[in-house]
Amino acid sequence: MRQATQRKLLAAAAGAVIAAAAATASAPAFAQAKEQFFPLLPYRTGPYAPNGVPFANGYADYLKLVNARDGGINGVKITFEECETGYATDRGVECYERLKGKGPTGATVFQPLSTGITFALTDKAPGDRIPLVTAGYGRADSVDGTVFKWNFPLGGTYWDAADILVQYVGKKEGGLDKLKGKKIALVYHDSPYGKEPIPLLQLRAKMHGFELMLLPVTHPGVEQKATWLQVRQHRPDYVFLWGWGVMNSTALKEAVATGYPREKMYGVWWSGAEPDVTPAGDGAKGYNALTFLAPPGQGQVHKDILKYVYDKGQGSGKKEDVGEVLYNRGLVSGMMAVEGVKRAQFKYGKKPLKGEEVRWGLENLALDAAAIKKLGFTGFMDPIQTTCVDHQGSHSARIETWDGKKWNVAPEVYESDLQIIKPLIRESAAKYAAEKKIPVRDCAKDAG
Amino acid sequence: MKQHIGIVSVGVLLLAGLVAPLATGAGTPGFYTEVLLGGLMAGVLYSLVALGIVLIFKASGVFNFAQGAMVLFAALSVARMAEAMPLWAAALLGMGIMVLVAIVIERLVLRPLVNQDGVVLLMATLGVSYFMDGFGQTVWGSDIYSIELGIAKEPVMILEGVFQGGILINKDDVAAALVAALLVALLALFFQKTSTGRALRAVADDHQAAQSIGIPLNRIWVIVWSVAGVVALVAGMVWGAKLGVQFSISQVALKALPVVILGGFTSVPGAIIGGLIIGVGEKMAEVFLAPVLVKTFDLAGGGIENWFAYVLALLFLLVRPQGLFGEKLIDRV
Amino acid sequence: MSDAQGAGDVILAVEGVTLSFGGVRALNEVSFDVREHEVRSIIGPNGAGKSSMLNVINGVYHPQQGTIRLRMDGALREFHDMDPHEVALSGIARTFQNLALFKGMSVLDNIMTGRNLRMHTNLLLQALRIGPAAREEIEHREAVELIIDFLEIQAYRKTPVGRLPYGLQKRVDLGRALAMEPSVLLLDEPMAGMNVEEKQDMCRFILDVNDQMGTTIVLIEHDMGVVMDISDRVVVLDYGRKIGDGTPEEVRGNQAVIDAYLGVSH
């Protein structure tokens, strides 16, 4: 008898599931509200959650700030929805499909914070006419707007990062020519993200005669004993760390355990946040990382966020985490998306805009020092200016060092060497265009 | 006879693999020793997870896929509770939680599935593992948390006179090894000296005999799962102290499967030795063999330690299915 | 009784078979033969090695010593370390003491598996189920229906075997073996646990098989009445040794057999 009831319940549950699936299928038609919809693809769970959470909080908080402080973007209210990706590509694609049609005008712009998901969405975005902003990650060759019309790696790519690191250690050695005979090890996350800088480093290695050791670390990156034993065996002069999530802190711990000096370790900008160093405790002291925009700390925009968002109990995270490295990066990413919309509103009017209209805005972004100051981001980013050919807009970065308590950013600004990177970008983009049979845009004719 | 040839050849191969790097001069003796030690340390952690699995398998015939999730859950509990109380109190409370977990698992999962096929139970523990991963992170959060055992992380250089370049030793590694050894000794005492322990051994040897001397099977399961829970707690604390308490702990525990295959499903010494062999084997392979493979086949990097354990276990299975110390299995019609 | 057909030539010969597990000898230099068309019984107390004997003939166990010969294509041929499916191919079928039916399948499918060794259409044709595959399936279905009619289990065709009462399951087990159209049929306690009526039915089936299909039968059974009734010749095992061999009357008078059974039976 009991079993029979159980079965009935089960059957009912199964029926309900199927019915509900059918119900969600026919998405309700949205009234033409004055709203701009922002899809968010965070990862608040899984091995990368420690890094995904602050970024997602920063991004969401900025959108909340714009609504609370300015009443939206020129009167168009921002709505947003999160869809957890767990840093997994297939989940990311599902989330993209789920969110791309939401809101009165569809999704404004996607920022997946995952190079793997970016690769997948790069194929889909042109069909759906939605731009992708990948500030500081994604495909390095997508700088080329003639091929990658919908991608915007604003502010920096991994080729810039790798190039700047080589320049920096060259300078430390007393000139790039002094790198001859040196050994540089790349300890990288074994995914498109970690592999992205390799072509540039190989090119630089050939140019300057240093030896490049490639040491991949498998997802999620908690097993690095063997990697660091190899570091100990070969004693490279520098270690470049291209890690993400738990991999970074593990790398630092293993470096401590194998006695590799942290002063000779340089992380990419995704390996230089608080969750990366704090688990390693004092062992992380002396470790360096790049920071391209948004160093840690608080400025005008943070004051606004605390006032308009957190003091009203609307904050996405904890109050004391506002101002962390990755939080700030989320903030800047959110801001650039909003500025893209603002720019597009100049051309298309102050109404909810479609993805392809926002794309134009992102391609014609011009944030100079004055504009940045007005937004309250002074000291958190460099000026940025995009064009049809250059979807990146800024090629500079700084070096920060962990002193055991906080990140100290050195004042020098480094610029990547476009002489070296540009041909690489052109070559790679051309290969992509040929593979996918994409027509190349002519920027002189096609401004919109 | 055929069996012995298989074993001997595997042994010879393993030994050859061990000696090869030295013979070919791929590393200095000092460095070689460091790799060996690194492997042993990784192996200790595998052993600790495998130990829990073997205990449960011995007493209830269940392969506990959820042991990794239990390690994570225990470590998360201790790490988060230690934020509010001294570590020892958190650890004690953690033990209490693991006993509670054991009781719940016995009531809700094992009892209804009694006498089911081994594969069904395996899948059930896979379900338990998913549940505990989600539950643990819901209750305790999904950041990286640290457990501070108060041991310095900076390595010490020893034997500089003996080997060129000396050998780096980590105090926390040594501590981990000591803790593991202590745990095994305690378990041995528990099984030899206490009446509960002896009863557990009786069950392992013969289920019916155990029932006939009046030990309720349910209680035994609870006890065994509790013991395995405590083992998980120790593993979690050692691991957590070393690498931080984080979701991925639960995944690395998959490696315990090849370990118990190598050591034998029912052998406690097998779990320890199997863990050490896998640990040493994969580090040796990664450091010495992978660069050769990479050069020969122009691979995009090494990383063979990801599959080395499984492939080793698979090959081993083909020559000796019962593992190093396991009991021989006979199929009856 | 099947005397009418008369005992034919030797179809199966067991010679000096010894089988041990670890140190325990389950069978010790056992020899006997089976003639075509006869009903040959193997009896003995529990643990005498009867089922081990069938397992050796079946190829489930490989004996340490001794040979087994089977008549194939008119001549007795020794088969050496054959695997069970090879034994099945050479015409020996078997039922099991503890039901070994495929419990997830219907009665029909269980019996159909007995036809498997005669079904040869390849994977692709089966997947498409066209032409030869469909024809083959129907052809064998017809053969199986004959068996179902013969065993009087028409009503249970599509029932999962697990739901049938014990006596009917035993019939399905027999049906599965018959579907192989064996020349020799090994029956391991086909009547164990049955009531009198069921036993009578089963006896009838066995004799009909022996009569109508001419199948040679090797039978293990505990019910002495049944054994003495339907067997042409009987082998007696005790502790893995053969202690008696002959017609039911001869065996009944054998002192060694009486001694062996004294402790067990009356």
Next chain:
Amino acid sequence: MFYRENGQYKTTYGADQQMLPILQDRIFMAVLLLFAFIGVPLLASDYLLLSILVPFLILALAATGLNLLVGYCGQISVGHAAFMAVGAYSAYNIVLRVPQLNFLVVLVLAGLIAAAVGMLFGIPSLRIKGLYLAVATLAAQFFMDWTFARVKWFTNYASSGSVSTATIDLFGWRVDTPARKYLFLLAVVTVFTLMAKNLVRGHLGRAWMAMRDMDVAAEVIGIRPVYAKLTAFAVSSFYVGVAGALWGFVHLGSWEPLAFDINLSFTLLFMIIIGGMGSILGSFFGALFIVALPILLNQVPAMLGLPLATATKSHLEVMIFGSLIIFFLIAEPNGLARLWAIGKEKLRLWPFPH
């Protein structure tokens, strides 16, 4: 009342051996297929097509493949995503190197390559089973993941290790819109499902089930274990390989080895446990359930006015998966497919249950 088989007599064995012996079932299936082929593409939104139906169809195909091995032949595998990867990378390389080949041919070739690899890793099943076999399939999982990440040839020396595909072109019909993707998959999956159904009804299927239920008895009645087990591995890997190729080409478009990691293997296993082991229909139920659950979790609480945090939702999701696995193993080991069958049984008797 209307679901009765009274008066439907079978006069030939051919008629009795039909896939759906009851007339009403045949009508239902015909209507369902008609609706799936004509109604759905007209009515469904792009989101429903791309996010639910496309992954549902592909995963149902993969789950069917896994079910042939685990549910029908009783051989456990916790590494089937590896064979999906083999299918996907094979298809990628065939298209890359022989671009003029029709994609349907590519699909079959990819499946065959996966089948060969599957058989290779199935060889240990001849000696070992259960847990022991699990380690063999885990070896397949991790070894194949590694191979595709490391051997540059497989990814055409892409520096990122990620590969991307061009749109499929079938005799000039481009599979690019959501509706076309859906239709293409539906056709492929329908054909393969029919073939799977035929296989399990034929003598090979009976051999598999016999191995599963009682391997010694199966051998004694003349079934060759080598043949039965290896064909199960081969056919299963073939299906999964085809599914992998479709997953890469139709669903993802571009992917990296991580797309076929161990979690996908577990997901496939969960599908057949929840859906029903040893049931083709169950594979579909399981796939639908697992594809739909996260989406429902995302949308239903919000509809009820209980918005959940993103993290809670995804933790809740794994908790629900975990509990459901245990629940089904305890309460209904034959999964949703069995519930369906019970429902039909009830309907057959309705409205007079006695």
